Amino acid sequence: MIEKDSRRDFLKKSSVITAIALTPAAAVKASDLKLDERLSEAIEQMPLSIEINGQQHHIKVEPRTTLLDLLRERLKLTGTKKGCDQGQCGACTVHVDGVRTLSCLSLAVMNDGAKITTIEGLSDGDKLHPMQEAFIKHDGFQCGYCTPGQIMSAIACIHEGHANSELEIREFMSGNICRCGAYANIVNAIKEVKAGGAI
Amino acid sequence: MNNFQYKRVSSPLAAISELSKNPAAKLIAGGTNLVDLMKYGVMAPDKLVDVNHLNFDAIKKEQGLLHIGATVRNAVASANPDVLKYQPLLSQAMLAGASAQLRNKATMGGNLLQRTRCGYFYDISAPCNKRVPGSGCGALEGYNRMHAIFGASSSCIAVNPSDMNVALTALDAVILVSGPKGDRKIPISEFHRLPGTHPELDTTLDKKEIITGINIPDNNFAAHTTYLKVRDRTSYAFALISVAVALDLEGTTIKDVRLAMGGVAHKPWRLKEAEQMLKGREATTENFKLAAELAMKGAKAYEHNAFKLKLAPNTMVQALKTASGVKV
Numbered sequence: 121m122i123e124k125d126s127r128r129d130f131l132k133k134s135s136v137i138t139a140i141a142l143t144p145a146a147a148v149k150a151s152d153l154k155l156d157e158r159l160s161e162a163i164e165q166m167p168l169s170i171e172i173n174g175q176q177h178h179i180k181v182e183p184r185t186t187l188l189d190l191l192r193e194r195l196k197l198t199g200t201k202k203g204c205d206q207g208q209c210g211a212c213t214v215h216v217d218g219v220r221t222l223s224c225l226s227l228a229v230m231n232d233g234a235k236i237t238t239i240e241g242l243s244d245g246d247k248l249h250p251m252q253e254a255f256i257k258h259d260g261f262q263c264g265y266c267t268p269g270q271i272m273s274a275i276a277c278i279h280e281g282h283a284n285s286e287l288e289i290r291e292f293m294s295g296n297i298c299r300c301g302a303y304a305n306i307v308n309a310i311k312e313v314k315a316g317g318a319i
Numbered sequence: 320m321n322n323f324q325y326k327r328v329s330s331p332l333a334a335i336s337e338l339s340k341n342p343a344a345k346l347i348a349g350g351t352n353l354v355d356l357m358k359y360g361v362m363a364p365d366k367l368v369d370v371n372h373l374n375f376d377a378i379k380k381e382q383g384l385l386h387i388g389a390t391v392r393n394a395v396a397s398a399n400p401d402v403l404k405y406q407p408l409l410s411q412a413m414l415a416g417a418s419a420q421l422r423n424k425a426t427m428g429g430n431l432l433q434r435t436r437c438g439y440f441y442d443i444s445a446p447c448n449k450r451v452p453g454s455g456c457g458a459l460e461g462y463n464r465m466h467a468i469f470g471a472s473s474s475c476i477a478v479n480p481s482d483m484n485v486a487l488t489a490l491d492a493v494i495l496v497s498g499p500k501g502d503r504k505i506p507i508s509e510f511h512r513l514p515g516t517h518p519e520l521d522t523t524l525d526k527k528e529i530i531t532g533i534n535i536p537d538n539n540f541a542a543h544t545t546y547l548k549v550r551d552r553t554s555y556a557f558a559l560i561s562v563a564v565a566l567d568l569e570g571t572t573i574k575d576v577r578l579a580m581g582g583v584a585h586k587p588w589r590l591k592e593a594e595q596m597l598k599g600r601e602a603t604t605e606n607f608k609l610a611a612e613l614a615m616k617g618a619k620a621y622e623h624n625a626f627k628l629k630l631a632p633n634t635m636v637q638a639l640k641t642a643s644g645v646k647v
Binding site for chain 2: 164166182183184186205206207210213219220221222225226227229230232273276277280282290291292293294295296
């Protein structure tokens with residue numbers, strides 16, 4: 121295809137072309153003025169102060185970066201999973217200021233000043249969170265891909281007061297899809313943690 | 320997703336000014352629909368104006384009405400004591416929509432502006448007059464199981480996906496908006512549009528206007544309301560048919576009634592003829608069936624959604640029975 125150019129060069133060129141086609145006025149202007157593409161990137165970066173699992177981060181992000189991509193790609197917190205990336209499966213569920221939220225539909229820049237808790241932030245050293253223990257005890261998973269989202273959602277479900285019956289748990293956990301079908305065991309895990317009163 | 324500029328505004332005037340300056344700018348609140356549409360490439364605004372910090376987050380019982388601010392989250396509104404006390408139908412409808420995570424994020428104003436879930440609207444390789452005016456309608460001769468049976472046009476047969484909007488329509492809500500020319504109030508019946516020849520327009524909101532809140536007038540329905548939603552799975556799915564019922568009963572006589580249907584039209588579908596028929600009559604299954612028959616006048620099915628012609632009246636009768644407590 122492009123024999124003389126390396127793949128990296130090709131990607132670099134095509135990304136500039138893409139940048140001209142898709143980015144807002146500032147970046148286009150930077151490209152027109154033949155400014156370095158790093159500069160046009162810099163123009164698009166927004167400052168973000170965010171606390172994740174108790175640790176403060178002062179970083180810069182592109183406005184289009186989702187909270188999910190920030191967690192996984194930038195901060196290497198890959199416990200939070202990318203399932204559908206369209207807000208349909210719940211695998212990316214995290215707590216934002218204590219409220220369960222889909223990180224794939226949340227722009228990182230809109231979480232300025234927020235406190236995020238991910239699955240990595242639940243345990244106390246080697247001591248697992250009671251919900252993690254319950255998922256293990258009740259075999260609340262098979263492949264495990266939806267599990268971080270299920271656990272984050274399950275904790276919130278109890279905090280919200282929506283875990284008072286099996287029916288209520290199923291209704292308020294319906295945003296977390298498990299294609300292995302571990303639902304029955306997930307419900308049992310939540311019921312036990314709720315009954316134990318530990319959270 | 321395309322790249323874009325992001326601006327957080329702290330006053331309604333600043334938001335209106337941003338929209339006035341840049342026709343390609345869009346407001347973002349919860350983002351639960353817009354971010355999704357941007358990932359699919361269905362929408363590609365070059366600037367997002369964040370309206371989460373405008374202080375439209377109050378729920379207030381005022382003289383003659385309940386006010387809910389535009390950026391109140393659906394989860395917050397559905398659990399609010401005043402909403403539960405004065406407008407329980409609204410709470411029921413909101414809890415029937417989406418998932419707990421989405422309701423935590425989605426706002427009242429954003430839900431009013433939720434775009435259709437028609438597969439051809441979402442598929443950028445397919446024709447869609449709503450997405451690209453003049454490109455045709457893929458659903459008309461395509462897979463139209465989820466589509467409209469009322470008020471459609473040859474340009475568009477998509478449906479409004481919101482549950483909240485159906486309840487607000489039954490409750491005669493008023494949408495408060497603010498724009499360059501000042502404030503105005505839009506009755507919800509005039510807020511959402513039928514597709515006609517301009518399906519690209521979902522609402523009558525001007526591009527430079529912002530939603531600031533919703534007013535719901537007081538009523539005597541709180542004791543007898545039902546939102547019945549029929550869908551492909553028990554929870555977390557869009558409606559095939561939904562019916563919002565609000566009844567004011569004196570014994571078993573219907574003093575007043577409101578009826579609206581979801582999953583059937585480009586806008587929440589108010590059933591005024593059926594309401595008129597039921598007013599003053601006894602709450603009986605027989606009368607409910609007559610009302611449902613009346614409600615279905617003018618319904619038109621497409622290749623894959625003829626089942627809605629039966630499901631809609633059946634859902635309506637069941638919702639009326641549940642709301643009134645009629646057993647047989």
